[in-house]
Amino acid sequence: MTRRTRLPQAEHTEHAHGAAERGVPEATVARLPLYLRALAALADRGVVTVSSDELAQTAGVNSAKLRKDLSHLGSYGTRGVGYEVDYLRHQISREIGLTQDWPVVIVGIGNLGHALANYAGFASRGFRVAALVDADPARAGTEVAGLTVRHVGELEQLIADRSIAIGVIATPATAAQQVCDRLVSAGVTSILNFAPALLQVPDGVDLRKVDLSIELQILAFHEQRKNGAALALTAEQAAELAEAVRQ
Amino acid sequence: MTRRTRLPQAEHTEHAHGAAERGVPEATVARLPLYLRALAALADRGVVTVSSDELAQTAGVNSAKLRKDLSHLGSYGTRGVGYEVDYLRHQISREIGLTQDWPVVIVGIGNLGHALANYAGFASRGFRVAALVDADPARAGTEVAGLTVRHVGELEQLIADRSIAIGVIATPATAAQQVCDRLVSAGVTSILNFAPALLQVPDGVDLRKVDLSIELQILAFHEQRKNGAALALTAEQAAELAEAVRQ
DNA sequence: GCGACTTTGTTCCCGCGTTCACAAGGATCT
DNA sequence: AGATCCTTGTGAACGCGGGAACAAAGTCGC
Numbered sequence: 001m002t003r004r005t006r007l008p009q010a011e012h013t014e015h016a017h018g019a020a021e022r023g024v025p026e027a028t029v030a031r032l033p034l035y036l037r038a039l040a041a042l043a044d045r046g047v048v049t050v051s052s053d054e055l056a057q058t059a060g061v062n063s064a065k066l067r068k069d070l071s072h073l074g075s076y077g078t079r080g081v082g083y084e085v086d087y088l089r090h091q092i093s094r095e096i097g098l099t100q101d102w103p104v105v106i107v108g109i110g111n112l113g114h115a116l117a118n119y120a121g122f123a124s125r126g127f128r129v130a131a132l133v134d135a136d137p138a139r140a141g142t143e144v145a146g147l148t149v150r151h152v153g154e155l156e157q158l159i160a161d162r163s164i165a166i167g168v169i170a171t172p173a174t175a176a177q178q179v180c181d182r183l184v185s186a187g188v189t190s191i192l193n194f195a196p197a198l199l200q201v202p203d204g205v206d207l208r209k210v211d212l213s214i215e216l217q218i219l220a221f222h223e224q225r226k227n228g229a230a231l232a233l234t235a236e237q238a239a240e241l242a243e244a245v246r247q
Numbered sequence: 248m249t250r251r252t253r254l255p256q257a258e259h260t261e262h263a264h265g266a267a268e269r270g271v272p273e274a275t276v277a278r279l280p281l282y283l284r285a286l287a288a289l290a291d292r293g294v295v296t297v298s299s300d301e302l303a304q305t306a307g308v309n310s311a312k313l314r315k316d317l318s319h320l321g322s323y324g325t326r327g328v329g330y331e332v333d334y335l336r337h338q339i340s341r342e343i344g345l346t347q348d349w350p351v352v353i354v355g356i357g358n359l360g361h362a363l364a365n366y367a368g369f370a371s372r373g374f375r376v377a378a379l380v381d382a383d384p385a386r387a388g389t390e391v392a393g394l395t396v397r398h399v400g401e402l403e404q405l406i407a408d409r410s411i412a413i414g415v416i417a418t419p420a421t422a423a424q425q426v427c428d429r430l431v432s433a434g435v436t437s438i439l440n441f442a443p444a445l446l447q448v449p450d451g452v453d454l455r456k457v458d459l460s461i462e463l464q465i466l467a468f469h470e471q472r473k474n475g476a477a478l479a480l481t482a483e484q485a486a487e488l489a490e491a492v493r494q
Numbered sequence: 495g496c497g498a499c500t501t502t503g504t505t506c507c508c509g510c511g512t513t514c515a516c517a518a519g520g521a522t523c524t
Numbered sequence: 525a526g527a528t529c530c531t532t533g534t535g536a537a538c539g540c541g542g543g544a545a546c547a548a549a550g551t552c553g554c
Contacts, residue, residue, distance in 0.1 A: 027511060029468050033461040051531065060445045064513055071533055079519050079532045096464050097471030104463070111365045115358035121443055121460035126467070133248060165470055166463065189473060190466040194285060196368055198307045206469045208462050213368035214280040215455050216351070216413065217343050219437040220373070222274050222453045223342030223412055226436060274541060298501065311543055320505055326502040410553045 013022040024095075032092055034059045035066070039089040046080040051082040070155050103130035103164045105188070108171030109139055109149050112194055115144040116170060127166075135175065152179075156186040166190045173197035271342075275316040279339055281306045283311070286336040298329040350377035350411045354426050356386055356396050356420030359441055363417060364392040374413075378405040382422065397427070403433040413437045420444040464483070 011048040040060035042050055052070075056063035068075060070083075076091050077083045081145045093099050093115070103176055106113050108130050114123075117129055134140060140151040147207060150158060158164065169176050169191060177194035193199055193209040200205045268463075285306035289297055299376055303310035317330075323338050324330045340346050351374050353360050363369075364376055379396045381387060387398040396440060397405060405411065414430040416423055416438060423442035430438060440446055440456040449456045 021359060024468075025511070029465055030461070032468070033458070036464075039444075043406040052533095053531085058445075061515070062447070064515095067513090067531095067533060068512085078521085078531055079522050080530045082531070086383060095468070098464065098470075102463075102467055102470075104465040111362035115362040116459065118358045119459060121458075122463065123458050125464060127460070127463055141471055153532075166466055168463075190470045191464050192466060196308065198285075198305075204473070206466055208466060209291070210457060210462055211280070211368075212366060212460070213372050213374070214277070215457055216349075216369065216374055216415075217283075217345065217372060217440055219275055219348055219413055220344045221271075221279070221342070223349075223437045224347075225324045227412075272541070299503095300501085302545085309543065311545090313542090314501090314503065316543085322503070323500055325550065326548075327500045329501070 002229070024072045026074050028097075031059075031065075031069055032096055034061070036089065036096070036098075037091050039085055039092070043085050043089065047085055049082050049084055052077070055083065098126040100126065102127045102166055103162050104128065104166045104168060105131040105133060105155075105159060105162075105164045105183075106131045106168045106170060107152065107155070107183070108133040108147065108169060108175070108195075109144055110170065110172075113168075113170035114144055116168060117147070130164055133158065133169070141170075155182055159183070159186040159188060164187045164188060166192070169193045169195050169199075171195055271319045276343075278306075278308065278312075278316055279343055281308070282316070282361050283343070283345075284337065284391060286332055286339070290332050290336065291458050294332055296329050297332055299324070300334065302330065316400070332350060344374040347373065349374045349413055350409050350410045351413045351414045351431075352378040352402070352406060352409075353417060354378060354380045354399065354430070355416060355442075356381040356391055356404070357417065357419075360415075360417035361391055362443075363415060364394070377409045377411055380405065383416070402429055404428070406433040411435060413439070416440045416442050416446075419443055 028054075029203060032232050039050075040057055042055070042058060046110055048056075051065045052067045056066040059066065067077075070088075073091060073095050076088050090099075104127050106116055106129060109117065113132070113134070117132055122129060123226065129145065129147065132144055133152050133155050134149050135152045137151060140149050141193065142149050144159055159167075165188060167188040167190070169179055169183075171179055173195045174197075176197040177192060180193070180199045180201065182189060189205045190197070191201065191208070193207060196211050196213065199209070248481060285302055286297075289302070289305060297305075299314045300310045303313040306313065314324075317335075320338060321343050323335050337346075351369070353376060356364065356379050360379070360381070364379055370414050376392065376394065377482065380392055380399050380402050381396050382399045383397060387396050389396050404468055412435060414435040416439070417427055418429075419427055421444075422444045423440060423444040424446055427438060427440070427446045427448065431448060436451065437453045438446070438448065438455070440454060441459075443458050445459065446450075446454055446456070
């Protein structure tokens with residue numbers, strides 16, 4: 001196997017520990033939650049067995065992709081029949097790690113942190129909001145989503161006491177890196193960042209980011225292209241005009 | 248195709264290689280907001296000119312990728328020098344469409360909708376929350392983020408009156424498709440969906456989704472892999488491990 | 495004006511992910 | 525049991541995005 005791509009670095013897929021053995025492609029991992037949601041919907045409707053085609057349609061993907069994705073986890077289907085909903089659901093849940101309890105700390109209890117603390121989608125998937133932390137002393141002591149907000153000074157203690165491995169950053173951008181550093185040094189190894197800032201984390205720590213405004217900007221780009229025909233045309237005409245005038 | 252964007256003396260009429268124009272890769276589009284943010288940070292620090300290397304580092308990407316991305320928009324740099332911060336910023340803003348005003352309607356003013364309505368990142372990038380709508384009559388009439396929440400019955404009227412082209416869905420999953428349909432038939436052509444549901448939209452309508460719990464699930468997957476050796480083998484080897492530790 | 499230097503814009507190559515198409519394999523019926 | 529049908533799992537082709545490397549093109553010093 002030892003592919004020799006002549007570059008001395010950037011090989012973190014290669015020596016990643018468990019990945020070599022059962023390497024599940026990142027793109028596949030990102031879709032597993034979709035399948036899980038689709039399976040839950042089917043189970044609610046009392047469906048016992050589904051074909052890849054049906055499941056794919058429910059999840060909104062191509063059936064070939066679905067089959068290939070599932071094949072990375074194992075051979076959980078029956079040829080000629082399909083997949084047993086409950087069984088497959090359990091297998092995917094186990095693969096993602098949703099069969100265990102994941103305590104999470106949310107840092108920054110502003111509007112967004114407030115919403116995240118109350119978000120039902122977390123609890124229903126094995127994530128438990130175990131601590132809420134904010135830098136504002138006035139906010140500490142208040143109750144949000146059934147939990148008492150603690151001051152950020154207690155961050156390390158809370159992480160240690162409650163075995164927290166996952167942290168969510170919902171602070172302003174200016175505080176994000178500092179909070180991130182403290183989370184990491186306190187032992188958190190997975191971070192979900194909502195602050196619009198570029199965070200640096202050491203190797204071994206996973207960082208994902210969600211930037212709400214970026215999504216809107218992407219939509220705006222395409223929106224502009226749709227109605228853009230007219231505008232771009234005038235722009236082009238203007239350029240041509242300008243050029244014509246110069247001559 | 249022979250359209251030439253006017254920039255600090257660009258004089259190649261010859262191989263007017265139709266760069267850019269009709270085809271900015273989706274991956275590039277998704278990074279443009281990052282560059283914009285990096286440029287804003289540089290401008291705040293008073294930087295006037297920046298090399299692709301510097302800018303790439305600020306944005307957290309590879310410099311070759313950055314240059315290729317920018318080349319899709321046009322030739323906005325000066326060889327041997329770099330990019331003029333303000334000029335490039337304006338060009339990207341224009342490309343994404345951030346130089347114009349984008350009225351947005353938010354449907355579903357629960358915790359998340361509340362947070363979105365107050366999100367500062369929108370207003371600072373040309374997005375204007377033009378209407379808040381909720382299905383709960385009790386919530387209609389209340390004030391959120393300086394706007395009066397309207398009942399969902401007024402949705403179509405609001406969209407028409409305020410020329411809204413972008414809609415944000417922050418409702419429960421069960422209401423999402425119905426809201427989506429109404430948005431579309433009222434003329435909205437770009438939708439950002441926060442509800443954990445698969446939405447169907449006709450051609451010509453752009454749909455993007457953000458599922459907060461999916462991000463956490465992806466983190467959980469990797470987290471499990473990290474500690475994975477021990478956790479994955481619980482059944483058989485946990486006992487072995489426990490025994491080994493005992494001795 | 496000219497050569498050395500700097501940085502962009504582009505080309506080439508590689509690997510990943512998607513998709514098609516089909517062989518493999520189990521279920522069902524006769 | 526054997527034939528037929530059905531759906532999975534996978535091999536192979538393909539297109540796209542990423543990264544290294546390089547040529548083009550401008551600046552700067554003399």
